[in-house]
Amino acid sequence: MSTDDESARRAELSAGLGEVRSRIDAGCEAAGRTDEVRLVVVTKTFPATDVSLLADLGVADVGENRDQEAKAKRELVDAWAKGELVDAGRPISPLPRWHMIGQLQRNKARSVAAWADVVESVDRLSLVAALGRAAVEAERPLEILLQVNLDPDPAPGRGGALPEEIPALGDAVAAEQGLRLAGVMGVAPNPGAGDPGPSALAAFVRLAALSERLREAHPEAVEISAGMSGDLEEAIRAGATQVRVGGAILGPRPPVQ
Secondary structure, eight states: HHHHHHHOOOOOOOHHHHHHHHHHHHHHHHOOOOSOOOOEEEESOOHHHEEEEEEEHTTTTTOOHHHHHHHHHHHHHHHTTOOOSTTTOEEEEEOOEEEEEEEOOGGGGGHHTTTTTOOOOOOSSHHHHHHHHHHHHHHHHHHEEEEEOOOOOOOOOOOOOOOOGGHHHHHHHHOTTTEEEEEEEEEEOOOSSSOOOHHHHHHHHHHHHHHHHHHHHTOOOOEEEETTTHHHHHHHHHTOSSEEEHHHHHOOOOOOO
């Protein structure tokens, strides 16, 4: 990327970040909230150069959904930060936290534990055990969010545990030496062609209620990850502590290679 191209891209990212941060601030004000809502910028399919520019613009958390892509991207960003590459003229301090937000197969647990700081898509006991072993082997504790399926009629292929499965999952995560139970995550049901607002808000209210029940047994599980570009205001209104936004900041996604 040439200097001119990098400057132009930085300006685009800065503008997108400004708009989204303004939406978050307005959502908090409308909800009467004075606490901070964390922004996780979803960088999947975008290059490592975007991650470095975002970090320089103050982004503390980035989200990825494909293990191989994310691992390579993090290795490159870390190398730039350490000055190990010729094109290392990118100030990356502090480094962002990396979130795994995509569906995760058990056989990928060891690989993900090598690069992720937070795994937001834990939805079954077998995955908890695999991540626990991998985190201990890697000597890298992992923060865990339990993904809840918020669909009224859960369909095959949609990620997330059923609400009634969350207490046992929370207990299992808390029992693993290498894992720290941080909270819950959910994706609003697909509204089809309708207005996403009402269905999203109702789903996020259910997620917040489930979070409250989880905290009765695990007070440390305070995070509620909910809301994306199209429904972050509804998530904030329902009590989300973090939102995951990609396209509204980075623009149209490049084709997946």
